[in-house]
Amino acid sequence: MGESQEVQQLFDHMFQKGVAPDGATYTSFINMLCQENKYERALEVFNKSWMQDAGVASFVLSSFILALCKQGNFKAALSVMCNVPSNVENLNSHIILLKHLTDVGEVEMAIEHLEWIRSNCSSSFENIMNEFMASLSTSASLQHVTKLIQYLHSRRLIDDAHCRLGEE
Incomplete structure (x- = not known):
């Protein structure tokens, strides 16, 4: 039996006994499953x-x-980010995803996701943009x-202040 199968059995046993896993338990199990x-x-x-x-769920x-x-x-x-229930705080998760997309050169995917955020999470868009722009300094x-900033600036999604990457 593989390690994830053993963890799955333990996880299922916890639910059967009415014990709710904590964030660390969920996170460890999800990380293991992703690695596999x-x-x-x-x-x-x-x-x-x-x-x-x-x-x-926000932590996980x-x-x-x-x-x-x-x-x-x-x-x-x-796909996960576009289907997260509205009651789950996801600002940090958007930033993590956007930063990784940019770092590996998937700029078009990052731009598409920013457009999705603007359309579907408009109340959080400015906060996400501010945090994302700050993260780009690293x-x-x-x-x-x-490339990303030029596109965002051309679409007026950011202003000149954001183009200086955190300079105030």
Whole structure:
């Protein structure tokens, strides 16, 4: 029996006994599943976390998105982010995803996701943009950041102040 199967049995046993897993338990299990490329199962585990508690799910979501990004599974990460229930805080998760997309040169995907955020999370858009712009100062590729910022500036999604990457 594989390690994730053993953890799955323990996880299921906890639920049978009425013991709710904490954020660390969910996160550890999801990370293990992502490392084994069991993304659908990881999504099922995440869904259990938000059915349990939106606060726990917010913590778990950031770790889930980070694990997907580290595996290079950006399409799955985008899908998760576009389907997160509205009661789950996801600002940090958007920033993690956007930063990883930019760092690996998936600028078009980052732009599409920013457009999605603007359309679907308009009340959080400015906060996400501010945090994302600040995170770019540690980006691995100035070329990717420049391309992203030029596009965002041309679409008036950012102003001249943001183009200076955190200079006030």
